[in-house]
Amino acid sequence: AQSVTQLDSHVSVSEGTPVLLRCNYSSSYSPSLFWYVQHPNKGLQLLLKYTSAATLVKGINGFEAEFKKSETSFHLTKPSAHMSDAAEYFCVVSSSGNTPLVFGKGTRLSVIA
Amino acid sequence: NAGVTQTPKFRVLKTGQSMTLLCAQDMNHEYMYWYRQDPGMGLRLIHYSVGEGTTAKGEVPDGYNVSRLKKQNFLLGLESAAPSQTSVYFCASSYSQGDREEDEQYFGPGTRLTVT
Numbered sequence: 001a002q003s004v005t006q007l008d009s010h011v012s013v014s015e016g017t018p019v020l021l022r023c024n025y026s027s028s029y030s031p032s033l034f035w036y037v038q039h040p041n042k043g044l045q046l047l048l049k050y051t052s053a054a055t056l057v058k059g060i061n062g063f064e065a066e067f068k069k070s071e072t073s074f075h076l077t078k079p080s081a082h083m084s085d086a087a088e089y090f091c092v093v094s095s096s097g098n099t100p101l102v103f104g105k106g107t108r109l110s111v112i113a
Numbered sequence: 114n115a116g117v118t119q120t121p122k123f124r125v126l127k128t129g130q131s132m133t134l135l136c137a138q139d140m141n142h143e144y145m146y147w148y149r150q151d152p153g154m155g156l157r158l159i160h161y162s163v164g165e166g167t168t169a170k171g172e173v174p175d176g177y178n179v180s181r182l183k184k185q186n187f188l189l190g191l192e193s194a195a196p197s198q199t200s201v202y203f204c205a206s207s208y209s210q211g212d213r214e215e216d217e218q219y220f221g222p223g224t225r226l227t228v229t
């Protein structure tokens with residue numbers, strides 16, 4: 001069985017400060033891990049994904065995430081928050097090529113001017 | 114290239130009524146999915162399809178039926194709507210299901226359904 005836990009339901013940062021959204025996963029097999037972003041009243045967009053290549057994954061809009069097997073973590077970071085980063089972020093896991101994605105419950109990121 | 118589209122965008126139903134949500138994709142994807150999104154719950158998979166004419170149950174299939182008669186369309190049906198089905202429904206599609214570049218899921222804009 002696979003699962004994902006997003007450790008914070010809401011994170012608030014000031015514009016220009018770093019962003020850290022935390023995600024831990026559980027998987028019986030080598031997982032594929034994703035971060036999706038959802039802006040208000042919009043669908044979901046893929047930010048980045050880890051698929052057993054480099055452990056540090058770079059995504060769109062300056063986001064990156066590091067896969068740490070020993071900690072079963074896949075935290076999302078960005079050096080400097082922008083107002084347009086305010087959105088809901090979902091950490092997602094898939095254990096193998098034939099299993100559907102499992103979504104975390106989401107972290108709402110607020111960016112304060 | 115419209116990507117993934119969903120019809121309708123909004124709908125209000127009375128308890129016991131039925132309706133069908135339509136998802137269409139123009140990317141020639143084999144896999145299609147229906148999710149529901151509820152506050153604090155993330156997205157939960159209702160049903161999915163690995164190809165034309167095939168469907169499978171996801172995490173929360175009860176009260177829903179689906180059909181994939183054409184490769185580009187995936188229909189989600191509610192036979193007798195209940196207030197617990199008030200939610201935002203998202204459709205997604207992918208070329209396949211795995212960890213390759215072409216396995217990314219593309220999402221539609223969502224359908225907001227209220228059952229009174």
